[in-house]
Amino acid sequence: MSRKRHPVPTITISEPLIFEKSAPGRVGCTLPPLDVPAQEISSLVGSKNLRLEIAEFPEVSEFDVVQHFTRLSTYNYHIDLGLFPLGSCTMKYNPKLNEAVARYDGLSRSHPLQPDSVSQGCLEVLKMLERCLLEILGMDAITLQPAAGAHGELTGILLARAYHSAHGRARKFILIPDSAHGTNPATAVIAGYTTQTLKSNDKGCIDLKALQAAMTEDVACLMLTNPNTLGIFEENIIEIAEVVHSKDGLLYMDGANMNALLGVARPGDFGIDIVHMNLHKTMSTPHGGGGPGGGPVGVKKILEPYLPVPRLERADAGKLRLNYDCPQAIGRVRAFHGNFGVSVRALCYILTCGRDGLKKLSEHAVLNANYIRYRLQEAYDLPYRQPTLHEVIFSDKQQAKNDVHTIDIAKRLMDYGFHPPTTYFPLIVSGALMIEPTESPDREELDAFVEAMLAIAEEAKTNPNLVREAPHITRSLRFDEVTAARKPVLRWTGA
Numbered sequence: 154m155s156r157k158r159h160p161v162p163t164i165t166i167s168e169p170l171i172f173e174k175s176a177p178g179r180v181g182c183t184l185p186p187l188d189v190p191a192q193e194i195s196s197l198v199g200s201k202n203l204r205l206e207i208a209e210f211p212e213v214s215e216f217d218v219v220q221h222f223t224r225l226s227t228y229n230y231h232i233d234l235g236l237f238p239l240g241s242c243t244m245k246y247n248p249k250l251n252e253a254v255a256r257y258d259g260l261s262r263s264h265p266l267q268p269d270s271v272s273q274g275c276l277e278v279l280k281m282l283e284r285c286l287l288e289i290l291g292m293d294a295i296t297l298q299p300a301a302g303a304h305g306e307l308t309g310i311l312l313a314r315a316y317h318s319a320h321g322r323a324r325k326f327i328l329i330p331d332s333a334h335g336t337n338p339a340t341a342v343i344a345g346y347t348t349q350t351l352k353s354n355d356k357g358c359i360d361l362k363a364l365q366a367a368m369t370e371d372v373a374c375l376m377l378t379n380p381n382t383l384g385i386f387e388e389n390i391i392e393i394a395e396v397v398h399s400k401d402g403l404l405y406m407d408g409a410n411m412n413a414l415l416g417v418a419r420p421g422d423f424g425i426d427i428v429h430m431n432l433h434k435t436m437s438t439p440h441g442g443g444g445p446g447g448g449p450v451g452v453k454k455i456l457e458p459y460l461p462v463p464r465l466e467r468a469d470a471g472k473l474r475l476n477y478d479c480p481q482a483i484g485r486v487r488a489f490h491g492n493f494g495v496s497v498r499a500l501c502y503i504l505t506c507g508r509d510g511l512k513k514l515s516e517h518a519v520l521n522a523n524y525i526r527y528r529l530q531e532a533y534d535l536p537y538r539q540p541t542l543h544e545v546i547f548s549d550k551q552q553a554k555n556d557v558h559t560i561d562i563a564k565r566l567m568d569y570g571f572h573p574p575t576t577y578f579p580l581i582v583s584g585a586l587m588i589e590p591t592e593s594p595d596r597e598e599l600d601a602f603v604e605a606m607l608a609i610a611e612e613a614k615t616n617p618n619l620v621r622e623a624p625h626i627t628r629s630l631r632f633d634e635v636t637a638a639r640k641p642v643l644r645w646t647g648a
């Protein structure tokens with residue numbers, strides 16, 4: 154039985170957009186009286202710096218402002234409101250404890266240019282996070298500098314290039330499976346390589362024969378995601394690593410989303426040489442909208458000399474210090490120590506979960522995805538029947554017979570009060586619906602989502618127009634997503 158779900162606050166379309174609340178003369182705060190003689194101001198600041206007319210700021214009361222922003226927040230869907238099943242993005246609940254700890258004065262108000270001697274607490278936080286991540290990833294050395302997943306990829310590939318150069322090898326290519334995240338080929342090209350696409354086999358995995366044929370001494374590395382973007386664990390990962398290493402190539406793993414592996418399997422143990430991980434996905438930092446993130450990169454010993462400076466080292470008497478004297482390092486990839494607040498949240502999350510908790514959350518993430526898979530596999534086409542881990546990919550094949558497509562299903566979900574899943578990705582599945590519930594939702598929430606999806610599958614048969622014209626109850630109906638992305642209007646310019 155499903156629990157009654159609170160309706161998501163939506164506004165009927167006929168309600169006027171209450172945005173411009175300014176009224177002449179309304180005041181939000183009172184300024185202290187002028188404490189310099191008015192006639193002297195001009196000579197003090199220079200008459201050309203004096204504003205003679207009041208700027209066109211909104212004239213609003215404090216209550217107006219509070220109402221305005223609270224109302225705007227209800228126009229949006231967010232992770233604290235309900236299930237956010239965006240596959241690959243790992244939109245999990247962010248415990249508020251992490252926020253409280255990140256705001257401690259000693260952490261949030263310290264300056265990155267303070268000398269090491271008075272930064273020991275903050276450096277200790279970073280060192281502890283490094284140790285935890287090395288254990289989780291099974292790697293030998295790590296940098297916390299990169300600010301996002303794609304940034305971690307670029308750092309990792311620059312490390313691979315530095316490593317090959319140091320060994321006198323000028324390699325040209327990077328192999329990338331056709332199921333890869335779009336950032337992988339972009340990274341390879343930005344780092345100066347040419348990409349070669351590896352076609353997946355009918356199980357959705359890397360085809361060993363194709364890999365053997367492509368893996369020459371001109372290939373710098375293979376970039377793979379594991380579990381891949383179909384949610385499938387590469388069952389031949391050990392053989393894959395052997396093929397790559399047999400030609401002195403490196404194996405790069407995009408570990409942006411480690412939600413299936415925590416405490417269960419370690420990239421370092423299955424042959425990975427370089428791996429990045431998104432703290433803002435797996436280790437719970439609020440993300441989306443381009444906010445601060447963290448993309449640490451872990452490496453095997455052979456790549457350690459090339460890691461970005463400064464390296465965090467334990468010196469005399471156990472004190473931590475920043476070492477800039479690393480002649481083979483690729484340099485800096487970001488100012489200071491990366492997004493420190495994100496590192497604090499990640500460490501807090503890891504320590505609260507503990508070893509057993511991390512393993513349990515991965516198991517729950519996998520269980521939740523498989524529960525959804527099991528309950529929807531009749532109503533929606535499942536293009537790959539292999540066991541899947543933390544996410545499941547359906548397609549719109551059955552609904553397409555009634556001319557109802559992935560975009561329509563995604564939009565209709567909004568009427569049921571859910572954020573849509575990732576759509577049309579991975580590219581190798583036509584009309585993909587990529588669902589990743591994470592470990593956060595409870596059984597009732599999963600059931601409500603499943604029932605919404607089942608209801609939509611039924612509507613696609615009996616009333617396809619209803620789905621095709623969705624959403625019906627959101628503030629914005631269907632908009633032109635291409636123009637919205639290419640020519641975004643980000644500023645209120647008045648009614």
Ligand SMILES: *Cc1c(COP(=O)(O)O)cnc(C)c1O
Binds near residue numbers: 241242304336446
């Ligand atoms: C999210 C994601 C990325 C990119 O991470 P950003 O932090 O958005 O740059 C790369 N690869 C995979 C598999 C991802 O899921």
